[in-house]
Amino acid sequence: MTRGRSPVLQRRRLAAELQRLRGVSGKTLEEVADHLECSPAKVSRIENNLVAVRIQDARELLDLYGVVGDRRDTLLGMVRAARSKGWWAxxxxxxxxxxxxxxxxxxxxxxxxxxxxxxxxxxxxxxxxxxxxxxxxxxxxxxxxxxxxxxxxxxxxxxxxxxxxxxxxxxxxxxxxxxxxxxxxxxxxxxxxxxxxxxxxxxxxxxxxxxxxxxxxxxxxxxxxxxxxxxxxxxxxxxxxxxxxxxxxxxxxxxxxxxxxxxxxxxxxxxxxxxxxxxxx
CATH class of the missing domain: 3.30.870 (Endonuclease; Chain A)
Structure with a gap:
């Protein structure tokens, strides 16, 4: 068993970071929802770790928040890790x-x-x-x-x-x-x-x-x-x-x-x- 990078904890970290990025950007749930063409409730569920974020939604969110370079690559890597299966699958x-x-x-x-x-x-x-x-x-x-x-x-x-x-x-x-x-x-x-x-x-x-x-x-x-x-x-x-x-x-x-x-x-x-x-x- 290789320890680390648990998909459950990756989802939790990713949700917290997306919520933080929205706060820094000053965007409301409604504004982010308009950008994703979804409901504000879906954005809230993503930020509260109630649903997994899709890679395309993550890219659009990072575009909206102006995240580029290594930080962007790291966060997209977290999206992929969050959607992987743990050893217990x-x-x-x-x-x-x-x-x-x-x-x-x-x-x-x-x-x-x-x-x-x-x-x-x-x-x-x-x-x-x-x-x-x-x-x-x-x-x-x-x-x-x-x-x-x-x-x-x-x-x-x-x-x-x-x-x-x-x-x-x-x-x-x-x-x-x-x-x-x-x-x-x-x-x-x-x-x-x-x-x-x-x-x-x-x-x-x-x-x-x-x-x-x-x-x-x-x-x-x-x-x-x-x-x-x-x-x-x-x-x-x-x-x-x-x-x-x-x-x-x-x-x-x-x-x-x-x-x-x-x-x-x-x-x-x-x-x-x-x-x-x-x-x-």
Whole structure:
């Protein structure tokens, strides 16, 4: 898997840049729509990343905004990249838009901060843990379970290689004590997590029950940091995920992550706990 240039993030960057260029030009939505011979609603959808921009529309927009030279070539390259397919395209039969957005964030992230309180993060799940977990989904038949389990394992490849993201994970003790798939599955999963805690480029910590309550308790989330883009937050809900982008929203989750990390054991103590706990299954 080659990391970078996620089509989903390319569309987001392109939409933001087209909106910025219109603002700089002083053009109204109506004036741009007249130039494209379309409705103002279509222009708004393009700028808010609700529809993909066609290459011809992009050329006409750049003409209108007076964008030339290398900058023009770069933006047209973004249009082409935004219309390409991500590595996850073969799994379209088991993907929704929310999951596609999450995969695109994972693909380009320079760092991923994870807090989970109910299940091991898919980025760290063993194959049998994943299958056991997915079998509990009442709307999944066996073939769907196998396809999604394959997708879960494939997405872990973003962590491999010299350009893989820095990983910082905090797990509530409840995640680790909940039996998923039986003793053998749990022992394998706990040993895998202990290996993560030993990894030189990653940081895994456990919040023990004895730490008491904390602000984020009950609300799993991930924070994605990028080399050239602002941080974003991804939160999980029963029917999909949500991406938060405003500075205020992201700042609140950064504060919450700092708190859960401070409440957790250091990686060494967390590793010892994982190995000790594995012996109880």
């Amino acid at each position: 073969p799994y379209g039969d088991v993907l929704d838009e929310s999951t596609e957005n999450l995969l695109s964030l994972e693909e380009e992230a320079a760092a991923i901060l994870v807090y989970d309180n109910s299940v091991v993060s898919p980025l760290l799940q063993t194959p049998e843990y994943t299958r056991s977990y997915l079998r509990s989904w009442t709307d999944h038949d066996l073939s769907t379970v196998d396809r999604r389990a394959e997708l879960f394992q494939e997405r872990q490849r973003v962590l491999v290689g010299a350009d893989g993201p820095r990983l910082s994970v905090v797990l509530d003790e409840a995640v680790l004590r909940r039996p998923v798939g039986g003793g053998a599955v749990m022992r394998e999963q706990l040993h895998a997590l202990a290996a993560v805690a030993e990894h030189s480029g990653w940081d895994l910590r456990v919040i023990p029950f004895e730490a008491g309550p904390y602000q984020a308790m009950g609300f799993p989330f991930q924070i994605f940091e990028f080399r050239a883009d602002p941080r974003v937050v991804h939160t999980e809900m029963f029917d999909g995920g949500r991406v938060l982008e405003t500075a205020e929203e992201v700042g609140r989750y950064l504060t919450a992550f700092d708190q859960v990390r401070a409440s957790a054991w250091e990686p060494g103590r967390s590793r010892d706990f994982l190995l000790e706990l594995s012996e109880t299954f």
